[in-house]
Amino acid sequence: MMEDVRDPIVVTGMGLVTPLGCGRDAVWQRLCEGRSGISAVDRFETSDLATRIAGTVPSIETDEAGLDPDAVVTSKDRKKIDLFTLYALAAAQEALDQAGWRPQDQVQKDRTATLIGTGIGGFPVVTQAVRTLDERGPRRLSPFVVPQFLGNLAAGNVSIRYGFRGPIGAPITACAAGLQGIGDGMRLIETGEADVVLAGGTEACVDRLALAGFNAARALSTENDAPETASRPYDRSRSGFVLSEGAGLMVLERESHALARGATPLVVLEGYGTSADAYHLTAGPEDGSGAALAIERALQAAKSGTNSIDYINGHATSTPVGDAGEVAALRSIFGDTLPKIPISSTKSATGHLLGAAGAVEAIFTALAVIKGTIPATLNFSQADEGAEDLDFVPDLGRSADLSRALCNAFGFGGVNAALVVSAV
Secondary structure, rough: OOOOOOEEEEHHHEEEEOOOEEEEHHHHHHHHOOOOEEEEEEOOOOOOOOOOOOOOOOOOOOOOEEHHHHHHOOOHOOOOOOHHHHHHHHHHHHHHHHOOOOOOOOHHHHEEEEEOOOOOOHHHHHHHHHHHHHHHOHHHOOOHHHHHHHHHHHHHHHHHHOOOOOOEEEOOOHHHHHHHHHHHHHHHHHOOOOOEEEEEEEOOOHHHHHHHHHHHHHOOOOOOOOOHHEEEEEOHHHHHHOOOOOOEEEEEEEEHHHHHOOOOEEEEEEEEEEEEOOOOHHHHHHHHOOHHHHHHHHHHHHHHOOOHHHHEEEOOOOOOOHHHHHHHHHHHHHHHHHOOOOEEEEEEOOOOHHHHHHHHHHHHHHHHHOOOEEOEEEEOOOOOOOOOOOOOEEEOOOEEEEEEEEEEEEEOEEEEEEEEEEEO
């Protein structure tokens, strides 16, 4: 992606719904304080499951920064959507409010795109519908079952709410979906198909079947007695990832477009790269070659050398194969420079948001650049053999002058994405 450096693509709004809470300011503060959003699951019966912990979005009833569904949708409309759409609507509302983007004329609406990725879509709706069908029969199914679970309906509902008639899409690319939504949004602006793009990802699949299924694949941590320390990216003692949920959305536009309407550019999206491993369904190659290709393409698009990156927000989910593959990819790109670059995984605090992860972490990366603060990798004590020379920012974050940062997202099926974010 060749960007016109005289008129870069900028972010003017960001919205967050996470296990740490809802809203940029509250979530960022808690992240920098080293708080964890992972706890025991209380939504459904878990006694027969190997994993009984997850990162769930808190409710306003128990947390001042929790989600208030009534502030997002009416009780009537709530019955028509699944949680992943609710989360997207909440994140969209915050992002658009910060950006000050509420197009009134049809031309502006026609030039606004909506790209919201997801890994699984309305998964709990599907599992509940199967139970209803088996136990109560087909006549008891809601007419909204299908529009509730379809993966593109988060984008669809957001588009309908705000009247955005530009291109609409929903990357369904597992754990890279959110970051690919942002990358695809950049491309729409590059090609001139849209002036403004609301882009990112959403996920809400904390469900009995999801926990049991990922357990069957031996991917999840089963450290149920210590949920806050169960997610340990890059740490030698890690035992698997922690499933979580939420949404992250950004408003993207050209800098000239933002300034012309009086909006404030927050960060620049300098370059995006994506690739495929073409290797294995659930694991990347040990040398991280596919991930490295995406990172290389992002750096090339940004016209940035490896010496220009001041911070890396890693994809690291807290699985041995995935974390090691990412480190291998980073070494192949950055070489001897890598030990000098702080690397952290915010999944240590949030868990793994699957299709929303890349978008939420892109926002964390943007906030790191804006605030001059590197969030920590929580629960880190000992690196893998051969990675002892790397700076994983353990336990506490730190202040830093960040000009440019890299964010990674990799998913099942061998999909890789990388994004370079820089200061305005």
